[in-house]
Amino acid sequence: MKLKHRIFLCSAVTQIGIAGAAVAGNPFSIGITEAGGAPTGLFGWILQQQIVFEQALTKEVHAVVASPYAAFTLAGLSFLYGVFHAAGPGHGKAVIASYMIANEQTLKRGLILSFLAALLQGLVAIILVGVLALVFHATAQTLQATAHGVEIMAFGGIALLGGWLVWKKGSAVKQLLISNIATVSTHNHLHHRQDHDDHHMKHETLPRHDHNHVHDNHCGHFHAPAPETLGKGFTWKSAIMTVIAAGSRPCSGAILVLVFALSQGIFWAGVTATLAMSLGTAITTGALAAFAVLAKSLALRVTDASGVRAELVLRGLELGAACVVLLVGTALLMGTIGASA
């Protein structure tokens, strides 16, 4: 069962790389790798909605040319497009969710990170098209090359974040294992040297062992993890890294709407549409982040383990999620560089 899942996971990650390679090199690519949804059940439906909304956006930009009030409709459509676009699988979402499992415990912070990542994604598209097309009158080829460069940096950022998380979570697991082995060996050592009656008292005085111990009849003991150690792990540095890794890659839909709005002489309408799209994206990624946090706490509850085992499961889960971020980042980076070479 586990092996099957692992194989599945590996192939999923590999396929992201392959898909990236294929679409990035597409003659009609706009420089951004798109991972869409397979046409299966729910994803097929989501895919259909995206198609409908993206085509409606172009029509609505025309309507704004005729009447600025149509911008409200455009914003509404863009918002829905954002919701559906984000509901299709994508790397940004994978990073956010994996990061949530690796690092986060609180729902609130998960939602804030999702929102910031989505906002950044919109801003990158606006700045890209605004600076290159509006100010410098850059051509499609320049836009494409720049978007591609931004994407490579974003994928590099995901790989870096993953590497950093693996290092951090890996050393946490290592520390946990070492401290437990150390405890057991120290304990046995004491056992041989001292007699039973003496042990407990002596034990208390050892500086290493100043945390909670549960002693059974055989004097074996477990470290019960202090609740606060399970909730920590949040740093602004890692949060900002996550927002940048998940959000610095603009989406093709936003770039196309911005360029089209510009061609119609209403760049502001494109900006409105892009920001509304970001809001929609934030709703979906936020829900996914919430799901990740809940799944993690559920996973811990279901294991029904306490003490060292619970902490090992938790740290193992976090390390696994960190590995996923690293793998996704690496696969995307290789796929994209491979395609452009």
Added chain:
Amino acid sequence: MKQIAVFLFAIIFAGSPASAHPHVWVTAKAQVLFDAQGLVTGFRHIWKFDEAYSAYQVQGLTASGEMPTRDQMAPLAKKTMESMPDFKYFTFAKVAGVALEYAPATGAHYDVDADKLVTLTYELPLIKPIASSSVFVLQVYDPDFFVEFNFAETDPITLVGAPSGCSTSANKPKPLEVSEYKKLSEAFFANQSPGSNFGLKLASRIIIACP
């Protein structure tokens, strides 16, 4: 347990097998080219792009308000055609189940029409011309589904220099049905990649037959 986390990842990554949702729409017309001996020598593709992608393609090429000429779009046409062979020109032609091979495309150029829509035209020669008497099937699609190709409603196919009696017919794709979604779902969980044939599922089949 871990399975839940794995399930979560599965959901996140589910659609990743090579399928994007389309950002570019093409209305295609194809000409089948015959030589004097009545052999099929290749195709001429005429692909008209959607409004938003057309705006993207002409961006920055001219002062605002003006549409670029064929010459001004030549560098872009060159760029487009560079990666086209990697995608087999999105052209999938078969005779008796055997895929036809193409020589490098020629004469590629972009034009902009009065509606500001961009059209790409190019010729795709067959490495080996085929006898016109063989029935063959032509499909144009993007397996990654980044580009959605649809054959034009009127005159999707023209035969140029064909012997008399040749005919064409276009079979429109059926919309994916619920049962098909289910089948694809099963393929997905069996770790295949159903996404990769989505472009194909929605592609028209053009059948060309000569006496």
